[in-house]
Amino acid sequence: xxxxxxxxxxxxxxxxxxxxxxxxxxxxxxxxxxxxxxxxxxxxxxxxxxxxxxxxxxxxxxxxxxxxxxxxxxxxxxxxxxxxxxxxxxxxxxxxxxxxxxxxxxxxxxxxxxxxxxxxxxxxxxxxxxxxxxxxxxxxxxxxxxxxxxxxxxxxxxxxxxxxxxxxxxxxxxxxxxxxxxxxxxxxxxxxxxxxxxxxxxxxxxxxxxxxxxxxxxxxxxxxxxxxxxxxxxxxxxx
Amino acid sequence: xxxxxxxxxxxxxxxxxxxxxxxxxxxxxxxxxxxxxxxxxxxxxxxxxxxxxxxxxxxxxxxxxxxxxxxxxxxxxxxxxxxxxxxxxxxxxxxxxxxxxxxxxxxxxxxxxxxxxxxxxxxxxxxxxxxxxxxxxxxxxxxxxxxxxxxxxxxxxxxxxxxxxxxxxxxxxxxxxxxxxxxxxxxxxxxxxxxxxxxxxxxxxxxxxxxxxxxxxxxxxxxxxxxxxxxxxxxxxxxxxxxxxxxxxxxxxxxxxxxxxxxxxxxxxxxxxxxxxxxxxxxxxxxx
Numbered sequence: 001x002x003x004x005x006x007x008x009x010x011x012x013x014x015x016x017x018x019x020x021x022x023x024x025x026x027x028x029x030x031x032x033x034x035x036x037x038x039x040x041x042x043x044x045x046x047x048x049x050x051x052x053x054x055x056x057x058x059x060x061x062x063x064x065x066x067x068x069x070x071x072x073x074x075x076x077x078x079x080x081x082x083x084x085x086x087x088x089x090x091x092x093x094x095x096x097x098x099x100x101x102x103x104x105x106x107x108x109x110x111x112x113x114x115x116x117x118x119x120x121x122x123x124x125x126x127x128x129x130x131x132x133x134x135x136x137x138x139x140x141x142x143x144x145x146x147x148x149x150x151x152x153x154x155x156x157x158x159x160x161x162x163x164x165x166x167x168x169x170x171x172x173x174x175x176x177x178x179x180x181x182x183x184x185x186x187x188x189x190x191x192x193x194x195x196x197x198x199x200x201x202x203x204x205x206x207x208x209x210x211x212x213x214x215x216x217x218x219x220x221x222x223x224x225x226x227x228x229x230x231x232x233x234x235x236x237x238x239x
Numbered sequence: 240x241x242x243x244x245x246x247x248x249x250x251x252x253x254x255x256x257x258x259x260x261x262x263x264x265x266x267x268x269x270x271x272x273x274x275x276x277x278x279x280x281x282x283x284x285x286x287x288x289x290x291x292x293x294x295x296x297x298x299x300x301x302x303x304x305x306x307x308x309x310x311x312x313x314x315x316x317x318x319x320x321x322x323x324x325x326x327x328x329x330x331x332x333x334x335x336x337x338x339x340x341x342x343x344x345x346x347x348x349x350x351x352x353x354x355x356x357x358x359x360x361x362x363x364x365x366x367x368x369x370x371x372x373x374x375x376x377x378x379x380x381x382x383x384x385x386x387x388x389x390x391x392x393x394x395x396x397x398x399x400x401x402x403x404x405x406x407x408x409x410x411x412x413x414x415x416x417x418x419x420x421x422x423x424x425x426x427x428x429x430x431x432x433x434x435x436x437x438x439x440x441x442x443x444x445x446x447x448x449x450x451x452x453x454x455x456x457x458x459x460x461x462x463x464x465x466x467x468x469x470x471x472x473x474x475x476x477x478x479x480x481x482x483x484x485x486x487x488x489x490x491x492x493x494x495x496x497x498x499x500x501x502x503x504x505x506x507x508x509x510x511x512x513x514x515x516x517x518x519x520x521x522x523x524x525x526x527x
Contacts (some may be wrong), residue, residue: 033319051424082244101413104406106425113406127297230335 001028003160003191004049004080009058011044018044020215021058026160031182031192033206033223035199035236037060041215042195050082051075062160065138075105082162083155085195087145089152095129096120098137099151106156107180121154127151127181143174147181154161161185163194167201179205203227211235245378246495252384254491255391256450261441261471261483262395269477270415270435272333273323273340277347278468279461281311281440284351285447286456287359293366293451300452306389308444315440318347319433347507348461355458365455383453392484394445398438399480411435428494465508472514473521 004026013018019041029115034042047053049060051072055079060068067075081102082094090098103116103123111119130136132140137225141145146166153161163182167175179201186192195201202223211219219229226232264278288310289303298306326343330336369383402408413421414431422428446464450456467490475486490509497508 052423071427072422073425073427076423082423084420088417090416090420092416093412095410100424101421102424105410152424155426176515 002026003028003063004193005061006049007059007061009045009048009060010056011041011053012047012056012097017215019048019055022212022215022217024089024210024217026191026193027208028191029186029189030207031186031194032073033202033209034193034195034212035197035202035226036212040212041212042212043164044215045212046082046164046195050080050162073105076156077108079108079159080162081158081160082108083149083153083164085164085168087135087142087149089140089145089148090134093137094134095137095140096124096133097149099123099155102152102155116155123151124156126184127154128177133179142236143178145168146170146178146201150181154190156176158190158195159210162193163192163196165195165197167196167198171199175201193200240392241387242499243364247492247497248375248378248380250492250495251488252388252489252491253494255388256446256454256487256492257467257471258395258484258487259391259442259446259449261468261475261487262398262467262480263446264465265472265475265477265479265483266411266442267436267439268472269479270411271432271439272318272337274438275347275436276341276344277351277461278439278443278466279463279465279478280348280351280355281315281461282447282450282464283456283458283461285353285444286451286460287355287364287447288457289448289451290364290366290456291359293368300366300448301386301390302447303448307448308441308524311444311447312437312441315443316433318435318440321437322347323436324429350456357415359458362388363455363457366451368452380451387449387452390449391446394442395480395484398442402480407434411415411438413520426451429486448481466513467509470509470516473513473516 003024006022006024009019009022010017022045034045036042044053048055051067051070055068058068059066061209062078062080065078067078067080090101100116101102103111124133127150129144129147129151131145132144138144140148150166167178170178175198182192182194183205206223209223210217211226211232213235218235219226219232221229247295260282264275265523266271267273267275285307288307289300292298292303292306295298321341322343330339366459370383372379373382402412410421410426410431411434412427414428418428471483471486471490474489475482493512494505495507497501498505
């Protein structure tokens with residue numbers, strides 16, 4: 001079963017095609033890794049799928065419904081949500097309020113304040129942030145801010161979660177914890193697409209990997225296939 | 240001693256007005272990124288509606304809070320929806336929007352002011368309301384100014400609760416901290432911006448009613464209140480309601496000290512304070 005289907009997606013910035021005719025499918029329940037050198041168009045692809053940018057050409061279908069052209073808030077409510085590469089928590093709000101916001105506004109069905117608060121508590125437990133519930137989000141460490149973002153995204157009850165470099169800047173212990181968390185999220189039935197530079201994470205938890213270079217897909221396959229692919233090695237190690 | 244307490248109390252009475260004058264502007268600039276130079280015109284318009292309803296129909300000015308306030312809310316909503324939203328869609332970048340929206344506000348200032356001059360003329364108007372004194376020990380306070388202070392603080396407190404405890408309030412605060420992330424979390428940004436601007440106009444409406452209770456009115460008085468609001472916002476920090484209250488009271492006490500020395504210099508002293516602040520600490524005394 002496909003949960004996401006992207007057809008001929010193209011986005012120009014000035015004369016430059018950041019994403020050039022990308023076709024991709026995401027299967028329900030998988031963890032798909034998205035890798036590529038800097039400037040390959042990975043984040044732009046996420047921005048297109050989540051509705052932040054409108055594509056110049058191409059279509060995006062989420063669970064059979066066309067979502068290209070929809071506003072980000074509407075896409076979020078359909079169950080497709082993303083996190084940011086640079087942490088984007090609401091710094092002046094507490095951790096609890098950050099996550100509550102996702103539960104109140106991002107979920108497909110409207111909840112009472114009480115329900116949303118109960119869910120927020122549950123999610124904070126799940127990601128291991130309960131002790132920081134009343135801390136101002138801006139004062140947390142990077143690793144914990146990333147958890148807040150993840151918790152906030154989970155509070156919107158997504159079916160597809162786009163993670164943008166969740167492990168960047170984390171130390172090895174934190175990377176291990178984050179990998180564990182991502183696997184647990186998948187076990188909850190949430191499909192995941194992740195952009196990642198931390199190869200250890202990508203190789204260990206992804207079912208499938210797509211390699212992007214200059215806005216185009218240059219390789220696709222299991223971690224083992226991709227890591228031995230000639231073009232991929234060329235792109236990463238230099239022509 | 241008595242005169243010191245007197246100056247302090249007068250400062251607080253003045254500060255209440257200043258605070259409620261600033262709350263709306265602070266919200267509009269802090270969240271919607273619109274520096275609404277026409278803010279004072281909304282205050283003036285609301286004050287004159289109150290004056291008209293009171294002098295011609297004999298309606299209690301306090302009841303006008305329920306008339307002029309919502310009227311300004313609707314006006315603000317329509318202006319954001321049809322003018323600012325259109326402008327924003329046509330402006331290439333948020334930075335360019337800040338500039339062009341200020342020009343639009345300038346236009347609004349003249350349009351609203353001229354409509355007011357057309358309807359009500361250019362004379363100094365006013366009415367008397369609760370024009371008697373109450374005594375706090377040896378200190379004499381005018382009743383209407385005390386009412387203004389109490390209502391201003393009450394309205395600010397209710398507004399603060401609205402922003403911190405309710406669903407739309409939460410969305411507004413999220414939008415002010417990171418509009419893009421808020422949008423991706425399911426907040427409808429455009430609706431929040433319209434609501435924000437309308438709420439700013441509502442606060443201007445309330446401020447206008449309160450001002451009319453004790454002060455002289457003139458259709459050209461708007462700019463003076465806009466300037467005061469900007470100074471208070473700079474003092475107290477942008478987008479923060481407690482900041483506006485503190486800033487309002489600080490400016491009120493400062494004004495009351497200056498006018499104790501030479502009343503004619505109050506406005507000049509405000510500008511001086513404003514310039515010094517901009518040079519020394521542009522992010523505001525309580526700004527980060």
